[in-house]
């Protein structure tokens with residue numbers, strides 16, 4: 585069956601004007617806007633320019649429905665989800681809020697994205713924790729290195745769900761079962777899987793899950809969400825607190841109350857007003873994921889990657905550099921060759937947007953891509969290898 589016969593994906597593709605002009609394989613860096621996102625943002629700008637009414641609290645309702653939407657997308661309850669500004673936001677709640685003692689160890693992989701590393705480095709300096717890097721022999725998170733790195737003082741594992749440079753997806757359940765056995769908090773940076781890999785954070789045994797929405801969730805930069813399990817939520821001391829962490833029951837007429845109870849939900853950890861334009865844009869983007877379903881998006885993306893992988897395997901000039909194991913694949917596909925920088929330039933010249941990461945071409949395939957996009961890339965690869973005498 586041809587993938588683009590699926591009318592729902594073809595219809596979703598039509599919401600992305602860039603698809604008429606370029607091929608975009610770079611959602612692992614940041615996602616393009618669809619017309620509903622553009623409209624939501626422009627409508628709000630228009631409203632604010634006219635300033636005819638006080639709409640300062642209108643976005644609260646959107647924020648509230650987004651908590652539910654994200655909860656649905658990750659198999660959580662709304663009370664466990666808060667709106668954040670990016671991935672680092674949720675990671676910081678964990679790093680500065682979890683009940684840790686001086687001397688406790690935090691494990692990160694030596695190929696972890698810097699977001700977790702810098703957050704935990706600062707927390708280690710401030711709280712007297714020990715940041716411990718474990719080796720990644722194949723440039724993947726390595727279970728044996730993790731097990732070997734655990735000591736009686738290990739308190740946290742901070743890990744990306746999907747590795748940014750090679751798309752290696754962690755088996756969250758396998759890792760969390762080790763964490764549970766040793767009483768280790770499992771803090772997951774979810775941004776590279778969010779929206780393209782189905783997840784149930786409760787079944788997966790994740791304690792803290794943090795994701796920005798600027799990449800695969802196709803939202804503006806500066807918005808995201810976090811999940812806190814019931815197990816950790818009430819043990820976390822909020823590292824920052826805002827007046828909107830207290831429950832005003834939407835009654836803002838009389839503000840001289842300093843004894844409001846904090847929310848008993850993850851909302852307690854949110855931080856005041858956010859950029860409404862971002863929230864509205866994110867809300868419009870999220871609807872696409874609800875409509876298509878993340879499991880369908882995953883299937884769509886895998887099929888396109890299979891098409892590309894088949895070509896890459898068939899051409900000895902190229903070599904796949906990502907895991908193709910079903911349990912560890914993602915929507916990121918990487919491969920390399922002798923002259924990666926030149927190849928990257930040749931691809932960009934054909935208006936195919938992707939990046940060169942760690943000497944591999946990184947192809948991020950998403951819901952708006954189709955077979956014709958993949959075939960355009962294959963054509964460039966074929967020309968390039970021929971030009972190299974292969």
Ligand SMILES: Cc1ncc(COP(=O)(O)O)c(C=O)c1O
Pocket residue numbers: 670671672673697699744746747748773775776795796
């Ligand atoms: C794995 C991973 N985590 C985090 C980020 C970004 O962090 P933040 O959303 O806090 O800017 C990126 C990419 O920019 C990433 O690839």
